[in-house]
Amino acid sequence: MNAGRFDELITVQQYTTTTDTNTGEKLRSWVTYSQPWALVEESDTGSEPVNADRQEHKTRVHFTVRFDAGLNTSMRISWGGNYYNILNVAEKQRRMYAKLQTELTQ
Numbered sequence: 001m002n003a004g005r006f007d008e009l010i011t012v013q014q015y016t017t018t019t020d021t022n023t024g025e026k027l028r029s030w031v032t033y034s035q036p037w038a039l040v041e042e043s044d045t046g047s048e049p050v051n052a053d054r055q056e057h058k059t060r061v062h063f064t065v066r067f068d069a070g071l072n073t074s075m076r077i078s079w080g081g082n083y084y085n086i087l088n089v090a091e092k093q094r095r096m097y098a099k100l101q102t103e104l105t106q
Contacts, residue, residue, distance in 0.1 A: 001064075001097060006037040010063060011078040012071065033075060039064040040079070059104040067095045077102055 013030040020027055043060040061084055063077060077084040077100065084102035092099055 001039075001093070005039045006065070008038050008040045008079065009035060010038045010040075010065070011035050012075055013078060014075050030076065033070070034068065036065040036068070038079075061102050061104070063100040063102060064092070064097055065100065067091065067098045069095075071098055071100065076105070 012033045012035070014033045016029060016031050018027050018029070019025070041062040041064070043062070061079075063079070063084075065071075071086070071089050073086050073089065075086050077086065083105045085105055086100050086102050088101040090099045090101070091097075
C-alpha cells in the first residue's frame, strides 16, 4: 500500500472515567488515544434500517491506518468535525495495517 495515500490526520479517542478530586464524583469523557495518518474511504451507500417505524440513513466510512493492537470497537474517531463509532477492526497485510469500519454518530 502506498504510504502517500495516508493523507488525512484523524484522532482516535477512547472513553474514560476519572474521579473529581473535590467532590469524588465520577466524570466520563473522551480522551485522545492516538492521532494517526489515515486513508479515508467514504462509503457510497449507507444502510437505512427502520427504527421505531422511521427509516434512518447511516453513513459508513472506512479508515485505514498503520496497525495498532490497542484499537478496538469501544473507541471512536474524530475527523472532519464529525465523530464515527468504530464497528469493526480488521487486520490487513499481516498486521501492517488496520482497516476500521465506522459509522457516523448522530
